[in-house]
Amino acid sequence: MRNKEMNLILFFFLLLIGPQVHCSDHFPGHHNHQYAQRHELSYEVPEDISNFHKIVSSNTDFAFRLYKQIVTNTTAQNVFFSPLSISAAFSLLTLGAKGETLNQINKALVFNLSEIEEKEIHDGFRQLIQVLNRPHKQAQVSIGNALLISDSFEVSSTFLEDVKTWYKAKAFSVNFGNPTLVKKQINAYVKRKTHGKIPHAYEDLGGNSVMVILNYIYFKGSWEMPFDPASTREEDFFVDSATTIKVNMMFQTGGYRVLHDERLSCSVVQMPYKGDATAWFILPDDGKLNDVEASLGKETFSNWMTTVRQIYIELYIPKCSITTSYDLKQLMQGLGVIDAFNGAAADLSGIDGGRNLFVSQATHKAILNIQENGTEAAALTRIKIDIASGLSHPPTIRFNRPFLMAITDNSTQSMVSMGKIVNPNNSGI
Template sequence: MKSIINLPLLLTSLQVCCHHLPGHDGFQDDHGENNPHEHQYSLSREEQGEKSPDYHKITPSNTDFAFRFYRNIASDPDGNNIFFSPLSISTAFALLALGAKSETHDEIYKGLSFDLLEIEEKEIHEGFHQLLHVLNQPNNKAQVNLGNGLFIEPSLKFLPAFLEDAKNVYGADGFSTNFSSPRVAKKQINYYVQNKTDGKIACALDELDASTVMVLVNYIFFKAYWENPFDTHFIRERDFFVDANTTVKVNMMHRKGYYKFIYDGDLFSWVVELPYKGDATAFFILPDEGKLEHVENALAKEHLSKWTQSFRHESIRLIIPKFSISATYDVKDLLEKMGITAVFNDTADLSGITGEQNLKVSKVIHKAVLDVNESGTEAAAVTTIEFMLRSAQLQPPLTISYNKPFLVIIVHQSTESILFIGKIMDPTKK
């Protein structure tokens, strides 16, 4: 059996409803002719060509947002597994910002950790445009499919420039959708997501608000093989210590080999890097006993760069669980805690979409699925990274066993983009 990691993910069914729905007919490009909207973000042919990587300009903000969003999820002491794609959420709301104005516009960028005094709005959109282009390269052994879909009620009056910018900059697919028939609309959207995630997410939407007139979907699908697979012959059922009172049995994958790793004295954690074939890698973070909450509160983008500069590369015995988990989040509640509020209420200004202040976001749902398993054949060396801030020489143990709650960060290396973040509290919970 070949070992593979599949990370299909649907973000943000951003369900948009009207304050009032103007009576206009047809889903045509001539909508909004009387409300001209300058194409500020449509990229020229030259800009769409090869040039310096603008995506590096948005990486720090995307990483800050990733950890801020994680901390908001982790603040709920429910003890559940966590798994989501911060990049999927950032991309969806950056696209939405194309149509946002005034306070709504400013809150979205601030919530995504962008300071418009330090980076121009056009640079943000160009950064996402190039990032989408790089991530979606079909020849990468670590497959990433990241994209957007806009499902729009045909009677909705909209500005064609918004759709053109969404298509040209964010590669968004546009569809005419009859939301007056929720069953048909859900079937159309769910089929689209099922197709884009290789069947891993069959039901993106469970329900639609009665007043929905537009749904913005961002999907991400990741599929990659371990550079150094785990041998199925060395899978053993072992104890996983969920907490002081709970122990579960889980299949643990064993491998002895060369890995990049380090003990991070600042985070009180071991960090091991498991690379995939292609341009992606995963950081497995194992906090010391009682230090999980400390890691969650302290983890920041600076740690990623410090790890990569400070790792040790030695032979260790690595033990990690084989598991499959899924998660669903009401992103609206989480983003409101992060200061993005106007877009969800009747003061929302999304007039860049319709030319009028008649839309607001009613619901934001994020669904994620993660499968981690072994590989049939052992390959070459594995690369893993971590660092130690303190000068004390801490010798790594012979064995690093992920037999208690740990974190996972999956990174696209050349763009330094965090694709996924997860916390595995109990690998037996689906």
Template sequence: MWHDDPKVECKDWRAAGSHDGNGTSLFILSVLLCLLFNQEKFTMMMRAAVGLWVLSVVICVGRGHHHPNHLGHGNDKAGQDTVVNGSASSVSLVNEVNQEFSFRLYRQLAAHADSQGKNIFFSPASVSTALAALSVGAQGETHRQLFSGLGFNSSLLTQTDVDQVFQTFLQRANNTSQEDGSEGTAVFVDNGFKPKPEFLQTLKQSYLADGFNVDFTNTTESADTINKYVEEKTNGKIDQLVENLDESTVMYLISYIYYKGKWETPFDPKLTKQDDFNVDENTKVPVLMMNLEDSFKTYHDHDLNTTVLQLPFNSSYSMLLMLPDVMATLENAIGPKHVTKWLKAMMRPRVLDVYIPKFSIKTSYNLKDVLSEMGMTDMFGDRANLRGISEEESLQVSQVVHQATLDVDEAGATAAAATGIDIASNSVVPVLKFNRPFMVIITERNTEKILFLGKIINPTI
């Protein structure tokens, strides 16, 4: 089932095919897992693409000298009597857990020193998928930490339950129209490394993984192989995700999300004009402001002193833009219950004159410290127990890198521009102007699955 040519194997392995699109305003998410012999020795690079949402997570797993631990998947059997009954219940539970994980991870990123004064943008769905796939090969305390860090209760959910739910998520994403895009994973295995067949089978069945054999001792050629695969899955927009590889690399696992979205009501580019964005009380930067006067659903959360605007895509997805009076008040308190309340309590559409900056941002994170602070520590050191991947090799995670770009334009992201003044025949149209720091969520309206989450404090960086 393994081939050297990604183009051949992609068609053979996937339970559900990806949907490559040809339009603009794309979401792209890529997650990368790699197995290494030693410490992290490679860097990742991603080019931003105009009109794209791009996200990648890189997890590098290397051979280490950990102490053997022969416990199973977090003592799954101990919790069998209380396992959630029914696939629908498991899906609902994992979805709720993933939503909680989204905001816990956001707060860890926001509090990190490297994030101060910078935009934040990432995909919680991507990170949780990558870590869930990794947990397939984890055992003992390492598995317990992964489950706990993700928020899974092992007395309610076994590894099999989680695998089946992520299979449902991925199949559902790939069964939507081409307008929505696709999600998937891929695993690249060194010719001399033999993972357990059951590990690969679970990745194939539950995480829809494409599989390839490569020669990681030829670092240039193997990096090119991975980059060509990523380039194909991202419709040519990311052509050099991996800059170089170490000869000790034994495995790469990539997961990606490709999304093509168009606004239900597009913005008129003729109304886009230069305006000021207030980064803080003392700093203003020039931006191109898009403008649209139309009927919008909004909600004002008095507890958080935040105005929420819903911008629907021409699909089941929406973007929520949150404009707080004080950013810290919003980002320290926001959680899944707020998203649920906002979506349910959105008042009937009313006419607003909306201004939103047209922008492209790029973010990059090394999540090793962040995930360690969330309790997932053992997988990064000698205590790592990844014997579900291989009994013969001593493996460990060496780094986790998360990269993203976000592009917003008139056709498929956000709308705003003009002067902020609306003249109506007999009434004053309220103005909602996102000309200061705001938060953003991309969510599926029915399931409330959070695809993307972030904060824009300066759309020019």
């Protein structure tokens, strides 16, 4: 793989493997699914973790494609999501998909099966989860998967063993006939896994649910050079040409890796966290936000990563707390995943051997907190399955208008999350 693609970094919040603490990974009030321990693995899993880079380029490509789908529908709102969480959840789903349903999901995730084998995709996620969840990292990333399975629904043993093997997913039996209890249990589980950042994971179960796939991710990083809270001042932030608001603007001077992309008309600032993580802040020139968004892609990001240069600047970035929620059904359909959401066309027969399952809901929630000492973020992806009946050295960079942001994990060359801050004071959607 080319060096530039190897330097690309995945996206923001939700996986798990290897050195995590299993004793705390339980679902409130229920036991592990009855089939979870009974059968042999369907694949032989290699022990090395040297090949996760095979999926990094596709994951990064998917991240930018999904971002463009989101901004097409939410042009005037804050944007923040974890493409890694979403790609991991839908890649897990492909273990139960077949035929055109499988082809559509792989195409949306930018996996070309003429260039990479399905086994390599799943093993790439296995390795990625393992690396991201390494203990004792200064920049904390934890990611994991869980399957909530109806206690009256019989799942293929092969499917269960595959999701355990490749995605380290925990399987729990639940009683969907008691939706109030199940929602309470799901919310408690996700709240614990996201360190309290996502307390309400589910509001509506509904339908004829037989399975819910959860993918959660949590990130906490401290700036390598933290801001001094005493330097934070109230300043103007220009939401658009007609709207100006007051924000708490952080400030400091220091040496950062920056550039001004003359072709795209934007400034880029690389801000390292302690440990193996980096934040990227992209500030479009006045009136150029739409142009920058239209040009986003893995090649553009790769070019930025190789052309930023260390200079001394005055830096202004607003404190913010953002919460977002997305209907992935609409977004993934926009990327070509049609059959999985169609009860008459979906082929998820790898889950139970039948042809009567379909994805009734797919949603994503994410939060972002940017403070003087660092960044905290979390995200959750839910899939509900039902039965059908140029370089410049600017002396000052002031993020006082809508800007973009991405968080990357250096050790896995993966982009953990990305977004757009339109209004730092608007904490909701």
